[in-house]
């Protein structure tokens with residue numbers, strides 16, 4: 001719908017538009033700065049607003065406090081600035097996509113949005129959100145030049161996706177819970193992920209993160225994964241359960257990691273994997289870990305592994321280290337006592353350590369160095385009833 005058909009309910013009553021609301025069906029397109037200023041007659045705008053692809057000037061939407069639908073600007077290489085001085089709520093999505101020179105985003109009163117979906121904003125370095133967005137069900141920010149997320153401090157969220165923002169070095173929020181998932185990947189070279197109040201989350205994945213804080217985290221219903229991060233220490237002091245609804249705990253290829261401490265963790269309702277963290281020599285940070293519903297799958301260069309409370313592993317058990325390894329005796333007892341149900345392997349001086357299902361070659365044993373690791377096996381569930389399948393694998397690799 002074009003602007004000339006838009007008739008604000010009280011627009012004609014000069015100046016007296018305090019209670020005005022405007023209603024359109026579908027989307028109203030702003031083709032000029034004048035189209036945008038005309039919206040000032042609408043305190044509440046019922047419908048969606050789109051900014052035209054060819055509009056090459058700053059857009060200012062004054063007066064509007066609430067948009068019930070979406071606010072969208074897509075594929076515009078000319079627009080430098082979008083502002084809305086009074087806008088508090090966007091009932092739908094706030095979508096900004098491929099706006100090459102947009103450098104100013106001024107929404108001083110914005111506090112509530114259903115979703116933020118921003119991608120490919122090559123000129124956007126900061127936000128002017130004075131009040132700050134505190135409520136959104138989805139936060140999805142990719143390929144921007146944002147240096148901070150100042151102006152977005154969510155208390156509640158379903159889904160967070162923050163990737164490929166190369167200058168973003170600070171991701172911190174007051175979030176108490178994440179009801180669906182959080183993904184952080186390939187942001188700034190020294191990015192912190194700080195969630196001091198986060199108590200529970202459904203799924204979380206962290207990649208390429210340099211500092212992390214999850215001090216209050218108590219439970220993760222689905223999976224929790226740390227891949228290719230730069231931090232040297234990983235502490236989750238209060239985390240008691242991962243995968244209560246099935247899900248894995250995965251700590252893989254974190255090249256500086258030298259201390260992992262999960263002193264409260266009791267149960268992982270899926271697979272437990274600590275793999276290829278080349279500086280991690282001692283794994284002794286799981287003093288209460290008792291139950292693993294999937295596979296226990298560790299490989300790397302470590303010298304010591306202990307898990308003194310472990311009494312149930314329903315899947316396979318695999319520890320392979322390139323170093324001389326101590327700690328296997330205790331696990332061998334669990335295998336003998338059937339607390340470990342799947343196939344069992346625990347050894348050091350393995351030439352090419354790898355995951356469950358691989359065929360380790362132990363240096364000095366003279367066996368072949370052939371190694372077959374299908375990463376797919378990492379999070380294998382091996383219910384007792386399916387032991388036949390594992391039997392076949394174990395027989396293939398002579399592990400029983």
Ligand SMILES: *[C@@H]1O[C@H](CO)[C@@H](O)[C@H](O)[C@H]1NC(C)=O
Pocket residue numbers: 053054075
């Ligand atoms: C982007 O806008 C230009 C014109 O401004 C148009 O030619 C092009 O098709 C648009 N691309 C997409 C993906 O919408």
Ligand SMILES: *[C@@H]1O[C@H](CO)[C@@H](O)[C@H](O)[C@H]1NC(C)=O
Pocket residue numbers: 155156175176177
């Ligand atoms: C989720 O976190 C928010 C903010 O801390 C809190 O108000 C809400 O009660 C929490 N909900 C649940 C189900 O834990």
Ligand SMILES: *[C@@H]1O[C@H](CO)[C@@H](O)[C@H](O)[C@H]1NC(C)=O
Pocket residue numbers: 186187207208227228
């Ligand atoms: C992030 O880690 C992946 C490996 O998981 C790597 O391929 C990628 O280059 C890293 N990205 C950055 C920005 O460091």
Ligand SMILES: *[C@@H]1O[C@H](CO)[C@@H](O)[C@H](O)[C@H]1NC(C)=O
Pocket residue numbers: 190192210211
């Ligand atoms: C990385 O960020 C931390 C704070 O988060 C800071 O203390 C440290 O100096 C930064 N390192 C570099 C190399 O910039």
Ligand SMILES: *[C@@H]1O[C@H](CO)[C@@H](O)[C@H](O)[C@H]1NC(C)=O
Pocket residue numbers: 215216217237238
């Ligand atoms: C960790 O849990 C303890 C006991 O419930 C609590 O006293 C403490 O405040 C928690 N730590 C954080 C950082 O939430």
Ligand SMILES: *[C@@H]1O[C@H](CO)[C@@H](O)[C@H](O)[C@H]1NC(C)=O
Pocket residue numbers: 179200201202219220221245
């Ligand atoms: C996740 O676990 C928390 C704490 O145990 C619980 O309050 C929440 O309802 C669970 N959420 C989902 C989505 O299952």
Ligand SMILES: *[C@@H]1O[C@H](CO)[C@@H](O)[C@H](O)[C@H]1NC(C)=O
Pocket residue numbers: 180181202203222223246247248
């Ligand atoms: C959460 O993790 C589980 C287990 O890995 C997976 O099946 C599920 O698809 C994930 N959900 C989301 C929303 O990422």
Ligand SMILES: *[C@@H]1O[C@H](CO)[C@@H](O)[C@H](O)[C@H]1NC(C)=O
Pocket residue numbers: 253254255276278
């Ligand atoms: C192991 O981690 C290093 C980074 O420390 C990475 O370069 C390498 O690709 C990883 N290897 C595997 C098999 O994932």
Ligand SMILES: *[C@@H]1O[C@H](CO)[C@@H](O)[C@H](O)[C@H]1NC(C)=O
Pocket residue numbers: 235259260261282
């Ligand atoms: C790892 O960190 C924990 C908690 O800070 C600490 O108690 C423990 O001594 C550290 N372990 C090593 C081997 O440095």
Ligand SMILES: *[C@@H]1O[C@H](CO)[C@@H](O)[C@H](O)[C@H]1NC(C)=O
Pocket residue numbers: 282284303304326
């Ligand atoms: C590692 O194992 C060796 C040999 O059993 C032992 O002497 C050493 O104290 C252990 N180190 C740790 C940190 O557990």
Ligand SMILES: *[C@@H]1O[C@H](CO)[C@@H](O)[C@H](O)[C@H]1NC(C)=O
Pocket residue numbers: 346347348362365
């Ligand atoms: C594991 O190492 C022990 C020596 O600690 C050796 O006797 C045993 O054969 C090795 N197991 C395999 C499968 O190589």
